Amino acid sequence: MLRLRDPIRLIPLLFLGFIAVGTAVLSLPFATADGSRAPLLTALFTATSAISVTGLIVEDTPVYWSIFGQTVVMILFQIGGFGIMTAATLFGLIAGRGFGLRDRMATQVERNRLETGDAASVLKLVFKITVFVELVVALILATRFATTYGMGLPEAAWHGLFHSVSAFNNAGFSSFSDSVMGFQTDAIVLGPIMISVILTALGFPVMQDLRRHKLHWRQWSLHTKITVAGTLALLLFGLVATLAMEWSNPDTLGPMGVGAKLLNAAFHSVMPRTAGFNSLDMGSFHDETIMANYFLMFVGGGSAGTAGGIKVTTFFVLFAIVLSEILGRRDAGLFQRRFGRAIERQALSVTVLAASLVFAATIYIASVSSLPLDDILFECISAFSTVGLSTGITAKLPPDALVALCLLMFVGRVGTITVATALALGGRERPYRYPEENPIVG
Amino acid sequence: MLRLRDPIRLIPLLFLGFIAVGTAVLSLPFATADGSRAPLLTALFTATSAISVTGLIVEDTPVYWSIFGQTVVMILFQIGGFGIMTAATLFGLIAGRGFGLRDRMATQVERNRLETGDAASVLKLVFKITVFVELVVALILATRFATTYGMGLPEAAWHGLFHSVSAFNNAGFSSFSDSVMGFQTDAIVLGPIMISVILTALGFPVMQDLRRHKLHWRQWSLHTKITVAGTLALLLFGLVATLAMEWSNPDTLGPMGVGAKLLNAAFHSVMPRTAGFNSLDMGSFHDETIMANYFLMFVGGGSAGTAGGIKVTTFFVLFAIVLSEILGRRDAGLFQRRFGRAIERQALSVTVLAASLVFAATIYIASVSSLPLDDILFECISAFSTVGLSTGITAKLPPDALVALCLLMFVGRVGTITVATALALGGRERPYRYPEENPIVG
Ligand SMILES: [K+]
Numbered sequence: 001m002l003r004l005r006d007p008i009r010l011i012p013l014l015f016l017g018f019i020a021v022g023t024a025v026l027s028l029p030f031a032t033a034d035g036s037r038a039p040l041l042t043a044l045f046t047a048t049s050a051i052s053v054t055g056l057i058v059e060d061t062p063v064y065w066s067i068f069g070q071t072v073v074m075i076l077f078q079i080g081g082f083g084i085m086t087a088a089t090l091f092g093l094i095a096g097r098g099f100g101l102r103d104r105m106a107t108q109v110e111r112n113r114l115e116t117g118d119a120a121s122v123l124k125l126v127f128k129i130t131v132f133v134e135l136v137v138a139l140i141l142a143t144r145f146a147t148t149y150g151m152g153l154p155e156a157a158w159h160g161l162f163h164s165v166s167a168f169n170n171a172g173f174s175s176f177s178d179s180v181m182g183f184q185t186d187a188i189v190l191g192p193i194m195i196s197v198i199l200t201a202l203g204f205p206v207m208q209d210l211r212r213h214k215l216h217w218r219q220w221s222l223h224t225k226i227t228v229a230g231t232l233a234l235l236l237f238g239l240v241a242t243l244a245m246e247w248s249n250p251d252t253l254g255p256m257g258v259g260a261k262l263l264n265a266a267f268h269s270v271m272p273r274t275a276g277f278n279s280l281d282m283g284s285f286h287d288e289t290i291m292a293n294y295f296l297m298f299v300g301g302g303s304a305g306t307a308g309g310i311k312v313t314t315f316f317v318l319f320a321i322v323l324s325e326i327l328g329r330r331d332a333g334l335f336q337r338r339f340g341r342a343i344e345r346q347a348l349s350v351t352v353l354a355a356s357l358v359f360a361a362t363i364y365i366a367s368v369s370s371l372p373l374d375d376i377l378f379e380c381i382s383a384f385s386t387v388g389l390s391t392g393i394t395a396k397l398p399p400d401a402l403v404a405l406c407l408l409m410f411v412g413r414v415g416t417i418t419v420a421t422a423l424a425l426g427g428r429e430r431p432y433r434y435p436e437e438n439p440i441v442g
Numbered sequence: 443m444l445r446l447r448d449p450i451r452l453i454p455l456l457f458l459g460f461i462a463v464g465t466a467v468l469s470l471p472f473a474t475a476d477g478s479r480a481p482l483l484t485a486l487f488t489a490t491s492a493i494s495v496t497g498l499i500v501e502d503t504p505v506y507w508s509i510f511g512q513t514v515v516m517i518l519f520q521i522g523g524f525g526i527m528t529a530a531t532l533f534g535l536i537a538g539r540g541f542g543l544r545d546r547m548a549t550q551v552e553r554n555r556l557e558t559g560d561a562a563s564v565l566k567l568v569f570k571i572t573v574f575v576e577l578v579v580a581l582i583l584a585t586r587f588a589t590t591y592g593m594g595l596p597e598a599a600w601h602g603l604f605h606s607v608s609a610f611n612n613a614g615f616s617s618f619s620d621s622v623m624g625f626q627t628d629a630i631v632l633g634p635i636m637i638s639v640i641l642t643a644l645g646f647p648v649m650q651d652l653r654r655h656k657l658h659w660r661q662w663s664l665h666t667k668i669t670v671a672g673t674l675a676l677l678l679f680g681l682v683a684t685l686a687m688e689w690s691n692p693d694t695l696g697p698m699g700v701g702a703k704l705l706n707a708a709f710h711s712v713m714p715r716t717a718g719f720n721s722l723d724m725g726s727f728h729d730e731t732i733m734a735n736y737f738l739m740f741v742g743g744g745s746a747g748t749a750g751g752i753k754v755t756t757f758f759v760l761f762a763i764v765l766s767e768i769l770g771r772r773d774a775g776l777f778q779r780r781f782g783r784a785i786e787r788q789a790l791s792v793t794v795l796a797a798s799l800v801f802a803a804t805i806y807i808a809s810v811s812s813l814p815l816d817d818i819l820f821e822c823i824s825a826f827s828t829v830g831l832s833t834g835i836t837a838k839l840p841p842d843a844l845v846a847l848c849l850l851m852f853v854g855r856v857g858t859i860t861v862a863t864a865l866a867l868g869g870r871e872r873p874y875r876y877p878e879e880n881p882i883v884g
């Protein structure tokens with residue numbers, strides 16, 4: 001029963017199409033600063049990174065690409081961000097019913113109270129939020145750049161817009177060579193970027209719920225409750241971990257005052273969850289901080305938005321299942337609701353597929369390069385979770401490794417289960433069930 | 443409803459008791475070769491490693507410990523091995539019914555057709571298998587050591603017995619300083635060790651099923667089918683991966699002939715799954731081989747035996763769930779049987795707890811030492827899965843890290859869920875259920 005019109009096959013194809021177009025445009029000679037044509041792999045990697053709102057780069061964005069090239073990159077991550085948000089939301093409306101993924105989408109729709117008639121209003125809302133937030137943040141940043149850093153108006157406006165769009169779409173691309181490390185002590189630059197990232201990384205269903213029900217906790221869907229509470233918990237973990245582990249590292253927080261320490265630790269609790277800007281030099285982080293970043297990156301942000309990773313809800317569903325198992329309870333759940341069996345399996349499948357993919361890619365890249373294993377693992381998690389942070393090895397990777405990262409960014413963005421389901425051939429359900437028998441596990 | 447007589451609290455306490463006794467005996471002056479008293483941490487680490495049949499060492503076994511000390515170590519891993527096998531099997535018989543772990547144990551009993559009346563016969567069987575296999579393997583090894591390596595009879599008998607008991611209990615301790623690297627090309631030494639390890643790493647329920655039903659596949663329980671087929675698949679993966687990745691490594695397989703390459707790759711496909719002997723220098727493995735070893739060690743061997751890790755069945759239950767999710771099927775299962783919800787959750791909980799523990803320990807050890815992160819991760823997985831392989835950093839670790847490894851070995855041996863349940867206070871089941879609501883995951 002292979003149907004090519006299957007909506008689930010549409011999203012990966014759409015993304016592939018945009019990557020192809022982006023690669024072609026970035027291959028134009030005037031896309032680069034020196035007017036020479038970019039090598040195919042450089043164009044492909046940059047387009048994939050932009051469309052998937054990852055932000056990993058093999059060439060220094062402001063140095064290598066012309067203003068035209070940088071504008072193309074910005075448009076690509078705006079499409080990748082806005083596109084995914086809308087597609088993911090609308091996809092729930094057109095998907096049929098059934099088991100597995102179909103159920104997931106149906107559930108998503110019900111829980112977030114979207115009706116098919118809503119499609120236009122959803123699009124409108126996404127568009128309004130995008131324009132509003134991006135303009136406000138761009139204005140703040142541009143003003144600051146012009147008044148405090150002595151930039152001319154056009155230059156300040158360009159950098160402000162670029163970072164605002166990049167932050168809103170959690171893209172992590174920067175029009176500065178050192179990301180935002182030049183603004184380490186400037187809360188007026190780092191602050192708006194952080195707020196924009198935190199908001200959009202919640203995902204669209206949560207943003208919609210928040211708009212409808214404001215801060216009335218009882219009216220929130222379970223999805224919103226878990227995402228918001230989980231986000232706060234993860235941010236707190238990131239803040240405390242970064243502070244504790246980097247407090248006296250001479251290459252990161254060490255030389256700063258307490259205020260700047262707090263600001264930068266907060267910034268680096270937000271960024272690994274999906275956005276990928278850095279105000280500190282990631283390559284100088286202690287190993288234990290790198291490990292904490294593995295975790296934050298792998299979990300990622302909220303579902304159905306621009307964030308990557310396995311998602312906050314997935315992580316906390318797993319957490320609740322383990323807790324119920326330890327406490328010997330029949331039901332797993334959170335906030336006085338219990339989970340259905342389908343959602344438990346989906347959470348498990350998403351996580352296992354993600355871990356397997358990162359693991360396989362790390363083995364592969366380790367076998368084609370001779371870089372340190374922990375840096376490779378960091379790069380793979382960053383690519384899969386579309387974070388875009390790096391310990392600095394991206395440009396040193398051989399072509400085979402870059403292709404592997406492209407694949408990770410693509411699958412990470414489109415979704416492991418979506419890709420796997422799209423690739424799976426043949427019938428979905430058997431007309432019979434096998435008898436139950438259980439092995440001993442653990 | 444905290445009950446101290448709860449059988450689930452008995453096993454951890456039993457193990458702690460043996461560790462205490464082992465530490466005390468190894469602290470006797472004549473336990474060491476030079477007659478000085480071993481430092482407390484050295485005695486504790488060695489006793490924990492032996493009782494948990496791990497095999498990690500901070501002091502070179504044949505150099506640091508006297509023959510008395512080495513005999514104590516051998517007795518400890520015999521108790522840890524035999525003890526755990528028997529306790530795990532018998533535990534199923536005394537455990538009550540209910541949800542979570544209790545269900546698991548009840549299931550275990552049913553599936554493997556054990557009755558309470560069987561207890562004595564189970565003990566007898568374990569004892570008979572142990573004595574028989576250990577004596578046969580000891581005899582083969584001792585004969586070979588005496589005839590080919592020019593050892594005197596007492597010396598050959600000692601090394602033969604030590605390695606035979608160590609292999610049978612998957613302990614990985616060796617009475618040679620370089621483990622079995624001195625026998626790289628000798629199939630008559632490596633062969634019996636491999637066979638003993640493969641057999642016992644299947645776990646006791648499988649051994650019992652094989653004894654009753656021989657090779658009649660249809661009569662096997664689902665647990666036996668998954669464990670045997672899964673073990674073969676993992677061994678094949680280990681063999682192919684080691685051959686492919688180490689074939690021309692000048693420090694491992696490189697200089698060997700094809701026969702020796704095959705023998706050593708086979709040996710190193712068996713050992714990371716639980717036993718922990720090494721015929722090659724692990725520290726010289728390529729990064730990609732180290733990654734493959736992470737995987738094999740983490741999965742481990744069969745349930746309810748001397749093997750560690752999350753267990754073969756756990757891994758394949760997760761695999762089947764992911765597969766059913768991708769194919770959009772209602773049921774997850776293997777070999778024409780479907781799994782119950784309880785077993786799916788247990789598999790998930792075991793894996794998540796294991797990964798969290800290894801992750802936390804790795805962060806901790808990274809923060810108290812300055813060794814490479816990939817070596818630390820290797821050490822933590824090895825300790826948790828009671829494998830005992832090392833890239834060579836064990837003796838370089840600071841005291842805090844060694845205590846963390848002791849904890850990993852203890853929890854890894856006793857079982858994450860067993861420990862977590864034993865630690866969990868308070869009532870088990872609520873008298874009511876919450877309504878179902880599902881977040882969006884992935
Ligand atoms: K990003």
Ligand SMILES: [K+]
Nearest residue numbers: 496613614829
């Ligand atoms: K072992």
